[in-house]
Amino acid sequence: MSRETTSSENMETDLSNAKGLSVAQIIKDNQSRKIEDGSNENLPIFKLHLVETWQHIDGFCRRSTFGKNIPKENKTIMMIGATGAGKTTLINSMINYILGVQWENDFRFVLIDEGKQKSQAESQTSKITAYQINHMDGFRVPFSLTIVDTPGFGDTRGISHDQKITAQIQEFFSARGGIDHIDAVCFVVQASLARLTHTQKYIFDSILSIFGKDIAENIIVLVTFADGKTPPVLEAIKVSQVPCSTNESGDPLHFKFNNSAMFATNKKSGGAKASDCENFDQMFWNLGFSSMTKFFTSLNMMQTKSLSLTQEVLKERQQLEVLVERLQPQINAGLTKLNEIRETYAALEQHKAEMDANKDFEYEIEVTVPKQIKNTSSTFLTNCQTCHFTCHDKCAYANDCDKYMCSAMKNGKCNVCPGKCVWNVHFNQ
Known part of the structure; x- marks a missing residue:
């Protein structure tokens, strides 16, 4: 059963009265609202309070902000991938990591509420949205972060829809008063892909056409549905010779995630079978935690690309x-x-x-x-x-x-x- 309750709307919470509480707990109590109750399988879910600060005149892209804008370094990443790659869930996982959520906490956050899922054949994301997450004391990263979420490529609407997305991304990054730099282009792809599809190749070509070849060293591969093994998709990327950043081994710079445990319950239950499931969930949680740490460490060392030249x-x-x-x-x-x-x-x-x-x-x-x-x-x-x-x-x-x-x-x-x-x-x- 699902219901919605609203926490305090006061975005300027006096944190001095919250001694002993983690930043995640403070945000849960003051800057989010519950959108789902907990169950035997999932924890209660809270959606962050966002303020829309800008929208394109045509309505296809917008900018939303969380928290108070402070003079802090801001990193910008763009999430891009094929429909069904798990991009939205990965973004929500990032938010839980940044806000300091622990495995033991009895709640989880979402930045993007997918609501009642429609067909996986169509992209869940319909607009380009820049989510600006302003830094707070207690964050796991030392900077503010802007996440540019894009609609998924390669759904049932065909190549004309993909071309429309590319044109919208172009327009978004050239809009006045918009984003003036980018730190990483995150290509989200499923681990099991043995070869890149035409859609995935089109995504790389589109990014290069928008930002130029220099952006290749800022392209990072985020592998979803991963396990402890080497993802087959890495070899597919190497064979296709698509440009991206590489690690010391010459492989595409990548980070592995399995988001199946993100919203899974952490309550202890009886029985050997239940115990095995809990162990697997915590294992995947730890895998994601470790990968997030490495990802944001790598992001912090990447050379920022100015978009002023890109706009020209x-x-x-x-x-x-x-x-x-x-x-x-x-x-x-x-x-x-x-x-x-x-x-x-x-x-x-x-x-x-x-x-x-x-x-x-x-x-x-x-x-x-x-x-x-x-x-x-x-x-x-x-x-x-x-x-x-x-x-x-x-x-x-x-x-x-x-x-x-x-x-x-x-x-x-x-x-x-x-x-x-x-x-x-x-x-x-």
Whole structure:
């Protein structure tokens, strides 16, 4: 049975009155709410209080914050992986580690409430969300942490949906006032995979296309559903020659997790069979604890990558994409003009005798002229009034005064229209 109860909404708890309590206990009592009661198999679950501090105008990405913002170093990681890899559960496991939860505690936390699970064929995560976890005394890590959670690739909606996710990630990291650095890209993958699927290869290619090849040394493999053995997926990654950080042995830098014990009950029960299950659960808990310690130690030593250059690269790439996309209409227009010239030449040849005799003559050819067509789509257009040309047919800017920021513009002039006109003769029509 599930019910929801709310703890105190006071986010500015006076911790001085909580002597003897762990930070996890304080957060449970003051900065979370219970979303599930305990049972014979699982412990009570509490969801952290989050404050949404930013959301994209299109609603596909957002930023949520936990705790009071303090002047503390902030590490940023992005979690990415195929649908069903266990990414959301791993993020929740990270939170329990960071907040200092012990195996013996009679509660667990979640950052992301998966609620009633839908089909595993579709990604549980629908939006890109940056969770900023502000540091508190008692955390197991010495810094604040921002976790960027992304929708899973490779679900039943196909490659077009994967391409949409990639475009959204691009937009998220180039948004104004967004994230300006990244410390690690965490590729979440199941241990048992003997070879990488096309989806997994696509994920690596997408990341490189967004951040550039330099990000490879910041790509870490997080292996889920792992046991004590060497995960087969490591060999698959090596065979596929996908770029990522490596360890001293030349293997992909990886950390093993088995999250099956994260929410399992730790209450002692009778019987040999029950005792065996408890031992396995605690073993997997200890495995996860050890891997988390190694992961965050490694993260702390990684060189932070600034995204200011990435944003410039993304802007340049968007400009090139718009330029290439709008080249085709200009090529078609050029071919049409060439055909008109050929028809004119043929007509003049036909009337050569009249021309030689200096006589008047008439000829008729078809001429193409620009024509305005009503925009019935929901997208914005950038049209040049001088060239009578659509320079960008999927513009993000509705207001004409913002057209200087359109992807078709560079250094105040249009990079696409035939006349390379100044930005302020372009309008949304």
